[in-house]
Amino acid sequence: MDIGLVGLGKMGGNMRERLRRDGHTVVGFDRNPEVSDVDSLAALVDKLPTPKVVWVMVPAGEPTRSTVAELGELLGEGDVVVDGGNSRWTDDLANAETLQAKGIGYVDCGVSGGVWGLENGYALMYGGDAADVEKVQPAFDSLKPEGDFGAVHAGKVGAGHFSKMVHNGIEYAIMQAYAEGWELLEKAELTDNVTEVFRSWREGTVIRSWLLDLMVAALDDDPGLSQIAGYAEDSGEGRWTVEAGIENAVATPAITAALYARFVSRQDDSPTMKAVAAMRNQFGGHAVRTPAPKGGDAAGESKAPDQAAAAREAGAGSGREPAES
């Protein structure tokens, strides 16, 4: 089929390649002229036969919304826009409504597969009317993995991104699970080689998975992960999953734990723990640490504030004494 593809980054570029390998005619547009096939969105639309199908693969939020809006001006009745980015499913409802007014169809598609998708195929979860989905089906068939699974028409508009969102929420918690186990094995120092324990789990165990394979690959690349900081971004879907849980009164404690661990990983110092340290110091005279100076040691010096100091001077002794309250 002929298809327009907007956004030729890490994901979009590989998807263009995979579609072309399967014989499709892809017109790609990117703001970066070095990778773009055309020099404008209008030029992309011009090159497509009717009904035109344009797949949008740009970041979620404003970039996707503005691209869809622009396509709404360029496309016409019977054409279809596919949002293959990581948009929030609530955006889909708005986008679909905007396009529907002009008779343009809308399909939302969650795409999983990362840098491995070019060779292995991309998992696809899409939502929309059957008639619109049908126009994109040849592309779906080429992008998906070769086996029996990997693609699903999940429901109406929004169902694709909602399913992908939940997929990513699950992914957060699974990664957190392996990571917690890894830290525990490393810290306990009972095993000779934690990497070999993880490697052994790749077959025969209950927890064998693709993410486990990747964890082993990462450990092989960088034994002990000494070159990677304990810092993880979150990309939206984890937050949205927790929010969707709250909206539906569904408790998601494992997914939430994974999300919060990422929040904390990005803090130089935790205000929450500053407050805990401050309260402990007030009631117990527990020594506190001062924040690390910029560019200095990570751990600041210990400091007992005035009240505790006074208490110690008044009657304190050996320092061998009960802690906390």
Added chain:
Amino acid sequence: MDIGLVGLGKMGGNMRERLRRDGHTVVGFDRNPEVSDVDSLAALVDKLPTPKVVWVMVPAGEPTRSTVAELGELLGEGDVVVDGGNSRWTDDLANAETLQAKGIGYVDCGVSGGVWGLENGYALMYGGDAADVEKVQPAFDSLKPEGDFGAVHAGKVGAGHFSKMVHNGIEYAIMQAYAEGWELLEKAELTDNVTEVFRSWREGTVIRSWLLDLMVAALDDDPGLSQIAGYAEDSGEGRWTVEAGIENAVATPAITAALYARFVSRQDDSPTMKAVAAMRNQFGGHAVRTPAPKGGDAAGESKAPDQAAAAREAGAGSGREPAES
């Protein structure tokens, strides 16, 4: 090789079968005479050539401890006991010490694979001295899966069960992750068929795994899981993992969330939430529910206690009013 196998339940029985298929001579003992090859532990030991290797496959705790102690009386220098059950790694240290006094070797082995192990092989994580492990190696080689992975000499005594314990802790959190995602998809009702969404994830996604395959199998067996109550036992390793985390000051929030969800799943009524309801009622006059009568409806009637009732009588009106504090 010749090997004794104590405990011929679901796991032990299948392991005997897998060992025999691979040409080993297995003498099995079980308290159930219908499945036992000999009528006593002493008879089992008698039938083995020296050095004798006896694999114990009975429940963790007292059953394993007493079996190991009994073997300590029956075996001699150079023999080896393998504990293949789900013992706590701290038990291994005690068992090994007991046997060492008599020159008997000890190997602890965590075994994963469940009812699928007979055909697919069992993942094995074992700990102990190299000389002891060597005597059991032919059995390990037959029990493990056929591929490159699935077995590891994790370290000294205790390292096997510790690794298996962490494996199971991870397993708890991964199951919780899929389960949370499933509840959210079911509750949100945006997707047409949650089973098909899960099925599609089996290929090309980041979260593809064996547990996902099993979840799809379960959904195929029992669509909507209408025949299964939301009730899950825990078998020790989850608790021990969290405890090992605490001992090592390693936070395991996702694994802990999974463990706690199981605790709560087994309660008819939550004392914690009784207390929360009682406090809310005290400050806000919020109505409380009375416990469900035995054999009656799950939800008891609503009841506002005296103070709240008095407050309403004194000045209350429409009932259209702010809630909580």
Added chain:
Amino acid sequence: MDIGLVGLGKMGGNMRERLRRDGHTVVGFDRNPEVSDVDSLAALVDKLPTPKVVWVMVPAGEPTRSTVAELGELLGEGDVVVDGGNSRWTDDLANAETLQAKGIGYVDCGVSGGVWGLENGYALMYGGDAADVEKVQPAFDSLKPEGDFGAVHAGKVGAGHFSKMVHNGIEYAIMQAYAEGWELLEKAELTDNVTEVFRSWREGTVIRSWLLDLMVAALDDDPGLSQIAGYAEDSGEGRWTVEAGIENAVATPAITAALYARFVSRQDDSPTMKAVAAMRNQFGGHAVRTPAPKGGDAAGESKAPDQAAAAREAGAGSGREPAES
């Protein structure tokens, strides 16, 4: 001062009384004619001198929004609307903008105190322009507790409800904390009388608080809390607090734990735990429970599905065997 008060439920009715006791002229309106001073919102507005101050005390969401909208039609430049309900702070921004177009001021006010506020005073957190706040100040002064604290001009519009929202989020976690401790003391059965332990904590401890006093009162009213089901509603602020945390990348694990415990407390059966049970059953042949029949026993019968049954028949024995994977 003269003030209109819309909503005379549990909270509003008591607030009218407290204002009148302090000499204010309060015109109250409620849909329930038995408690209402006037028969319409228009009549309420008519009775007030200029600048008119109208305090809205109805449920958050649509009831508050529609009441504010109606007041926007009835009031004029220089008048002030106070929303004293438990509105989400984001609603305040919308309400203020609507009224501002007509020159009407808007103050949002979080109110805490429950059924005790009539006698002890209400804690007030309000947001808005200083000129608008000034017009309401005499009412704030009468409603607040007598001491040095209990009222704060927290910032611009929205700051009042945001502060009250965080207050309630903290409240959720504090109640959860006491409740967890109570369940543990009750379950461990080491103490002779858990109520007396809680009562002793009311003085000299680090955890003495008003909520603790209420918990003791609840235990005195209903020893063992046998008359209260473990079922707790949530009223919005807890959810909004967690959502605000997510929006600001602030981890709120204790508050979130409290919120999720409420979600779970309201479920007859947990879909998440159905899925966990289903997966355990698939890999390990672990017995599952069937759901309790309506009107029957809480615990359904145990059931091992076909595969596990077949596995046991093929080779199983004593049942004394390792659990989990």
Added chain:
Amino acid sequence: MDIGLVGLGKMGGNMRERLRRDGHTVVGFDRNPEVSDVDSLAALVDKLPTPKVVWVMVPAGEPTRSTVAELGELLGEGDVVVDGGNSRWTDDLANAETLQAKGIGYVDCGVSGGVWGLENGYALMYGGDAADVEKVQPAFDSLKPEGDFGAVHAGKVGAGHFSKMVHNGIEYAIMQAYAEGWELLEKAELTDNVTEVFRSWREGTVIRSWLLDLMVAALDDDPGLSQIAGYAEDSGEGRWTVEAGIENAVATPAITAALYARFVSRQDDSPTMKAVAAMRNQFGGHAVRTPAPKGGDAAGESKAPDQAAAAREAGAGSGREPAES
């Protein structure tokens, strides 16, 4: 009464003072000769009339155990040892058994109050036989706060420390609750002055408490808590509470969240999050950060590993592309 007091640190020193103010004869011993009344434990015992009561106030664990053992050699039938430290309740059972063999009584006493106890009194939770408790009662009466509450004979030996342990577990979660709320208010920047919001909560609110008063005092001492690092030790009781919960299958998610936040606060870099970052990088080519060099900037440089780099070179473009999987 006459009483021996072992350990004259921050807590013990103040307790000696409070007992003396109330007319008791206290013989104090501390390894620090500057504060000690006698030069050995034996000298302390010699100075006491029969039946001798010795209160031990040294750190939990080995120091307490060895002190109790030494007292077992020095005391005789009818004497009583009180452990007022923060011992684990399981230690009490062992200590009591050791002493019982010689007819020496044992009382365990959890003490709360911190540096404020000297003036306000200490909350006391004690366990032991009634006859033993009776011999210590005059000291309990002087140490406790003046009001109706603050002391409880919680049950048999161990019940005192168990109650205190749960008290501290609750304390962890309550501190965490306020701290989370504080971080959220600070981060959201909707309120003009977070300290004033907290101060206002001291009266009329549901969350008024002594810990809140302390939090306000801390904020007054150090606005914004800029002089305190987000670093908090844990002193045992929090861990033991979670462990007791696990042993009793009681979920304690809020208390556990507070404990884990402390664990994480003490890490320069989180191995768990290193693993999460490594997995994300493997599947998505997400950039990772390298660890901060010692003595250098807190945030290391961003680094995209080879595979991701290759992927981008092969087909990547604008960088405006979907994140995560």
